[in-house]
Amino acid sequence: MKIPFNRPFTIGRELEYIAEAVKSGHLSGDGPFTQRCHGWLEQRLGCARALLTHSCTAALEMAAILADVGPGDEVIMPSYTFVSTANAFVLRGATPVFVDIRRDTLNLDERLIEAAVTPRTKAVVPVHYAGVPCEMGAIMDIAQRRGLRVIEDAAQALLSTWHGRAAGTIGHLGCFSFHETKNVISGEGGALAVNDPALVARAEIIREKGTNRSQFFRGQVDKYTWVDVGSSFLPSELVGAYLAAQLEHADEVTEWRRAAWRRYRGALAPLARAGRLELPGDPPEGSEANAHMFYVLADSLATRTRLIEHLRAAGILAVFHYVPLHSAPAGRKHGRAHGALPVTDEVSDRLVRLPLYYGITEQETGRVADAVRAFFG
Numbered sequence: 001m002k003i004p005f006n007r008p009f010t011i012g013r014e015l016e017y018i019a020e021a022v023k024s025g026h027l028s029g030d031g032p033f034t035q036r037c038h039g040w041l042e043q044r045l046g047c048a049r050a051l052l053t054h055s056c057t058a059a060l061e062m063a064a065i066l067a068d069v070g071p072g073d074e075v076i077m078p079s080y081t082f083v084s085t086a087n088a089f090v091l092r093g094a095t096p097v098f099v100d101i102r103r104d105t106l107n108l109d110e111r112l113i114e115a116a117v118t119p120r121t122k123a124v125v126p127v128h129y130a131g132v133p134c135e136m137g138a139i140m141d142i143a144q145r146r147g148l149r150v151i152e153d154a155a156q157a158l159l160s161t162w163h164g165r166a167a168g169t170i171g172h173l174g175c176f177s178f179h180e181t182k183n184v185i186s187g188e189g190g191a192l193a194v195n196d197p198a199l200v201a202r203a204e205i206i207r208e209k210g211t212n213r214s215q216f217f218r219g220q221v222d223k224y225t226w227v228d229v230g231s232s233f234l235p236s237e238l239v240g241a242y243l244a245a246q247l248e249h250a251d252e253v254t255e256w257r258r259a260a261w262r263r264y265r266g267a268l269a270p271l272a273r274a275g276r277l278e279l280p281g282d283p284p285e286g287s288e289a290n291a292h293m294f295y296v297l298a299d300s301l302a303t304r305t306r307l308i309e310h311l312r313a314a315g316i317l318a319v320f321h322y323v324p325l326h327s328a329p330a331g332r333k334h335g336r337a338h339g340a341l342p343v344t345d346e347v348s349d350r351l352v353r354l355p356l357y358y359g360i361t362e363q364e365t366g367r368v369a370d371a372v373r374a375f376f377g
Contacts, residue, residue, distance in 0.1 A: 002315040003364050007357045008180040008187070011249045017241035029234025030214075033241040037191075040247045044159075045166040047174065047193035049200040051207055052243070054235040056155040056177035056190035060088035062233055063173040063192060065206050066199050067149040069094045073122040077153075078108040079326040079337065080344045081127045085153050086325050086335060094122065096335035098326040100343050104281060105129065109343075110138040114146070116338040123149040128157035128167050131183075131292035132283050136162050136170040143171075151175065154193075156292040158184055159254050163286040172196045178243055183257060183292055183358070184250050186243035189235055206230040253358045257291035260356055260365050264294045267369035276376045294354050295321070296372065301349040307375050308352060314371045316355065324348050 021033055034052050041050035053059045069075060071093030077085055079098035086096040099116050102109045106129045113124060124143055126134040136152075143150045150171030154160075157167035158176055168174025173196070178189035194203045204214040210230030215221045246253075265279055272279045278297035283289040298304040304320065311318045324344045325331040354368055 003317065003355050003360075003368060004357075005317040005319050005353065005355050006181050007359060008185060009358050010245075011253065011358065012245045013248070014242045014245040017245050018238055021237045021241040027237050029236060029240075031237035031240060033237055033244045034235070034239075036244045037240050037247060040244070041191055041193065044250075045169050045174075045193055047166075047169045047195050048197045049194040049203065051192045051194065051203060051233075052235050052240060053190040053192055053207070053233045054239070055084075055188055056153075056175050056179070057084040057088065058233045059175035059190045059192040060084055060151070060153065061091060061231070062203065062206050063151045063175055064088045064092045064094070065229060066173060066194075066203055067123050067151060069122050072120060074118060074120045075123045075125060076113055076116050076121060076338075077125040078127050078129075078344070079324040079331070079341055080106060080129070080322050080348060081153065081325065082155070082322065083325065083328075083330070085125055085127060086331065089123075089125075090330075090334045095120075096325070096331070097121070098324075098331070098335055098337045098341060098344075100339070100341040101129070101347070103343050103347075105132050105134075105284065106347060107132060107134040108139075110135045110142070112338070113139065114142050117142075117146050117148070121146070121148060123151055125151045125153055126171070127153040127155075128160060130280065130295065131157045131160045131167075131290040132280075133157065133160050133162035133167045133287045133289070135284065136165075140170065149173070155179075155190075156182065156290075158182070158290060159250060160283075160290045160292075161288045168193045169195050172199065178246075183253055183290055184243070184246045186235075186239045186246065189239050189243055202228065207233045254290050256358050257356060260360050261291035261294050263362060263365045264354060264356075264369060267366065268296065268372060271373060271376055277372075291356070294356050295351050296354065297347065297350045298352060299350065304350055304352055307372070310375045311368070311371055316368055316371055318352050318354050318368075320348075321351050321353060322348060
């Protein structure tokens with residue numbers, strides 16, 4: 001049997017909750033299941049307000065508006081990330097400034113941020129790659145001293161923590177994904193964590209097409225109207241129903257993935273010790289990752305390509321990851337790199353992601369590891 005890279009799953013009452021939402025007659029956004037998700041996220045993450053969105057891309061776009069990013073502004077971020085991280089700010093007229101990543105975590109290198117700050121810098125966007133938290137203490141210190149907003153791209157980091165605080169709740173704003181490739185899923189879907197209480201009211205308005213509709217339904221105004229810029233960022237209640245069922249089992253899902261992650265690292269450690277490949281290490285001291293991803297680093301692009309082909313021939317789908325944004329056509333047009341990005345360029349050629357999903361068995365991870373070992377002889 002083939003082993004896919006990812007396998008979307010149900011784990012609890014997803015179908016029951018969807019049927020309940022249909023029977024209730026409330027299918028548009030912000031129904032009872034969406035509110036249940038808001039409550040879960042606020043309680044578990046500790047943010048001032050959580051708002052479901054139809055994607056993490058939408059959450060990032062909301063964050064760009066909330067941070068008052070506009071034409072002429074610059075936003076510091078890694079190049080080794082998904083296009084949405086940059087698109088959200090380019091849409092506001094800003095310029096992404098790409099900074100290199102750390103070799104150990106593949107996260108934004110906090111030691112390079114301050115040198116990239118200019119009078120036009122408006123925000124910093126750390127991306128918690130593979131669910132491993134960035135060095136948020138140093139990033140927040142720079143932001144405070146330089147008057148910058150911090151918007152965490154926590155698309156991969158639900159239930160990861162940095163010194164006891166949930167990833168996505170340390171900066172002013174945090175953005176999460178529930179895409180079917182993530183740990184907890186709803187097909188498509190995302191959430192904005194509003195951590196600065198001063199931004200809560202405006203976040204609700206932006207999410208509701210620029211109207212104060214939420215205040216109207218709470219009885220705070222006698223009618224609602226257009227008061228700010230915004231768009232339709234709400235997901236359907238069916239998305240909220242599926243996600244509510246998933247969140248009830250979020251800890252179980254996370255532990256399953258951590259167990260699979262540990263099996264991979266243990267099985268492939270001899271190859272790493274022999275210098276045949278590189279493996280991800282433990283999260284930085286004080287951090288706990290959610291095992292969103294397990295990757296290996298080959299010694300070259302050619303070896304990476306042969307390894308992926310070898311695994312595919314064995315019925316195993318392994319994939320590479322991002323093409324660096326600073327080298328992409330749109331990245332060269334809309335953004336700029338701050339100096340050379342040698343780690344980003346090197347890692348993007350060498351990284352291979354192995355299958356990892358809720359439900360992957362010990363036998364399956366063993367088969368993948370055996371195939372990797374066979375490739376390296």
